[in-house]
Amino acid sequence: MRTRIALYIASASILAVTASAAQAQTAPSAAAPDQGFGGDIVVTAQRRSESVQDVPISISAFTGKQLQELKISQPADVAAISPGVFVNATRGDQNPTFAIRGLSLNDSFSNNNPTVGIYFDDVNLPYTPMMAFQMFDIDRIEVLKGPQGTLYGRNTTGGAINFISKKPTQEFDAYATASYGRFDRFELEGAAGGDVTDTLAVRFAAKTVQQGSGWQTNALTGDKVGEVSNVALRAQALWTPTPELSVHLEGTYSYNSSDQQLREHVGYRAKDGSGYCAAALAGVRDPLTCVDSLGYSDLSPGRRTVENSATYGYKNRSRAQGVSLNIGYDLGGVTLTSITGYNHFKRVSGDDSDGGALIELDTQFTDRIKSFTQEVRLTSDNASPFSWVAGLYYSWDRIAGNALQALDDHFFHTRADTGFVQTTKAYAAFGQANYELSDALTLTAGLRFTRDDKGFTYDSIDLDPYGISTLPTPVAGIVDGVKQDNLSGKIGLDYKISPDAMIYASASRGFKSGGFKAAIAFNADELQPFKGETVYSYEIGAKTTLLDGALTFNLAGYYNDWRNFQAMVTEIRSGINVIVLSNAGDARVYGVEADAVFRPTDRLTLRTAVNWQDSKITDFNNAAGADDFTGNKLANAPAFSGTGMARWETPLEGESWGVVILGDASYRSKTYYSLANRDLSAQDGYWLVNGRLSIHDKNDKWEAAIYGRNILNKLYVSSSYDNWGGIFPSQNFLGDPATYGVSLTFRY
Template structure:
């Protein structure tokens, strides 16, 4: 049995791509002029080509659970980012659809909270074959996308490092032989303008270029009634240049450069569940203070901001060597990359109209990576089997990260010391109060705030964190085709990683010269420390084994065992220098499934059942102001993932959908942090309790109609998207529980077959569901919370031209 691996080629966008899981670029048929005629040609789903195993092959031949999403679909949604396509992918969750820096992604219940800079993401991010180790890259250059592949489960054999939960593998469009491009303008309400475009083609017979760009200007939805501004206002622009060179018929080189800049108001939180004492205190600063987390209104005094810029240069060279001994089609691939990302931010630490504390973070990140691999095939192994395809290589990585965090006392901190909240934090009893006795000292008009601010002066606690990483790996994988039915795919990766760090915390204030304690350091229970020589070296061996049985050329069953490793590190937010080290985590998954195409290739159905076991799971614990990195003992995730695409007997109707079932829970976690209302140091036993940010069900259903209309090609789609109930904070505080919800999106487009014009209108969350993406503890107000609300209803109109 022969399974071809055809090369991917770009199809112009004519119609909206149907949505759903495994909704790749090839799943919506282009309506040709012949198809507009009453007599329809035989329909069939096109092959979906992916690079999930470092070689181009059909997604149906990859023995893991994956979803492929096309760039056409993302543009059809009005210029979407990765967070916008997550609802269509089973068991994948983004905590925020508005944060430009702190992308938290969970796959099968596992991910990494980016609030602590030491925490590397458990979900790897790869773009154009370059692995990026910081979560801020998820929002950097998502434009002119060809496809996004979401690989669920440990991907420790072939991809970068720290991919224990999965990988987002993004491929952007490459230059075409013919001059081509597109331009798209999208206007949305709430007010947002997105411009995206690309142009390029062959300049000579050995050189082709493509230039693409994006510009976003978003007014925002979260209104700050105190500062009279929108606190999620967002501006972003980015440009990419790709150059393809073919100096010989056997060598091809791709040169790539990307730059991006982001400027936004920050950081988009709303108060929730204020008690009477806290409300009375805050009303001195804003009489209209409120704690509704679902009204897109907030009230805090610091004009928070974030600025971010990045630059990436990479080069990829493919050398087709050909036949060497018993090896056929031997190809050498080298990928080298250099990138840097700078970030500067200010946030209102108390998220209130009182000036209690400010948080500034400035960081610089640089990364260099090098990968050299070989791929090819031979006639079996030791003379056995029909064919053997292999990929093997080496990966080198180094990075430098420097961050300074300052927690600065506000002018109203002295007045805050007269509140019951201070007693509650000190005692760990959130119900403790003085009956208003302390609060009476802070009545409007009394000069207590002025007097105390003069005494406090410039008072801050400063955290400095430096981290140098050197990592290397050897990897290999081969697929052994025993006969027309059986394929065995073993793989192995040996990794070694060395980290050197510096961590320090220092209180700074005027009264320190008099040997008096600093206010902010005291409030945080922080001590001065300096650890200049942190060091750890770790090695790992991650195996993989897949067995596939092809019932026929279109349908196969598979079982895959895989293991992943995520390195340990040093706590970037310690307030005393204790417990700076945290240990590596390991993930082991076994999954079995079916991938098939039925009814003359009009129905594609993929189904997977899995179990993942995590050992020494890395988690964050809220310490009153920041999040410390610790290790839970162990965790288990069981689940099912199913997706389908169906070209129905009705010629104009296609239906896509997905279902994810998830049971993610701690197996053993006896010393887990308790809700902060029980005290900063309170513990609880979360053994056999569910993990946060792990909805028990996710589902999508998208019927798509394509039909001729007045000589044009029309398309309309409706998306029904469901996400089940979940906790949104790691301590499983009942106040952070989010019930399940359903949102509805829809689009309608008209396309000119001759000229490539596409006019679209649509919207997301059309029923305007009020949804909290995440609820976490506040810093200063025990028993109260900060909530990050997901976007409200959005409608858009888009004009696109392809040539």
């Protein structure tokens, strides 16, 4: 407690010093105005700056001010504000798995690439453990929906999400925000930057989150689970020695030592050993009548209290460092851009992977990731009817993973150690061109050639510390690789009905690379590589700005033909039924999406956005006698998702003060977390409701606010593991309960 009080005092001192420094500026300049929930947003989704309403693809874009008011603080939160986007909070948000329009990764291990590309300041983050970062000092987010295989490349079959930080400017700019909320949660965020010389500007930003308690209780120890200690730093320098040349250097560092959410135990066998229990067959978790294969069930009162053996603890400790260099040079009519990025990530985390008091499957995971990317591209200006982007891309990454697993109380009576090293090299050449066939009609076409080369080594050993192991002999000594060439692309037409209305149609092909299963295996055939998956996507849409700019309304319809999608299946290999991560089959998704923002007055903004989709597995590759999921819905693909927001601002005290009232809500219909479509591993439809009330001065230099998230305290499953019929129980992760707090912001 004394440490926490000292931290609060130190943080307050930092705020006071920052305020004094800002007041000492003789002529402080305000940052460029953030238009909040009104006005247009300029994006770079197509590798050039343009209005979001002029880009002929489906994009959800949000400014830094919107993200702050909605309290979007980590990448997984984006799903609440962008319909069609779903995040499976695997391992308690430690490996968030993104889905867009029904397309997602169906494996929770860290070595497999996602179907949605995540980019931070134009640098790709290739693995899910890297996607749980803290968001701060963000300029905007761009959510690109549908395959982005031409300009973004492999592993974007579902889409791509760009996180773009605020860049240095020649004008001094600074802010600091402190907040305190439920569960003893303290957050301090700030940034400052400006000119050093006439040609050099810098910006420094930081955020820390310190939480002393949590909403989950471990009944075995009485411990409250939910402590957070997270620190993130970012430094940037922008050098513009001439009007033609810009050099942007960025460095990041983050450290995290936080509790990982504990799993909720889900048994599905009858207590009397007669088979599956009636409640589980009906899709209801009932620990009174349902047990696991060892006869155990968690009878703790309330679902936010669980029993957890925690052999390896439940801390998630990680460090991440990154550096990027972005160089742009105007050659006269053509801009040359070079983007170099390097990221290093290391994490050790403990996890009770069975979710119960017994040591059936307790795990310590270790991940070490290094990734390097280099892209060089040429971009024409828009001075002629023909504009284009062309470039070359190279990436190299290495992930080394280890899973130390304790099965002390299981009938295996042992511990096992499984490790792998996976390296990936990818090369690509790409180009996309726009040609104005007339003043209103534009043709877009693009191609990208990719060569993907993965190497994989794998070992596993039964440690047998007690000398009584009954575990089958794990596989060891695997050395393998998979190579694949791919041609992806896009063709589309857009027609400007008027300066404020556009319709468009496109067809595109996306590609996700192949890979390997990394979980423990007992047959070498389980570890054979799987090939890449492809998606053929078709979209028609309209973007309109009506009522003299008061109403923005966008509509899109889409069809995804997903082939050779990757998932866990049971196959016959070498005459034996094995569970493998493989090319599971084919699926299709079609749907409609709409987004509307209405500003009837300068004070009131209303937004609603919805996505309806129908997903279906059309062909499933299952072994004879194994479950056939043909006809089932895809995992992580709710049929309906929607969000609504109302923001009202009114002046007080002769316009010297202002009050902002913001309410937002999101809805997800029933979601299955596995291809089996079992109700026991699903979440029925639910609403999440949030609110915020703030007061600020006329110039928006300071702001005080109170906020609440999930204010109706909805209990819902945010992720689920379906182990039906296996030797381990199923498990759930739960979403956060109601949280609330206060914040204070100063801007200079």
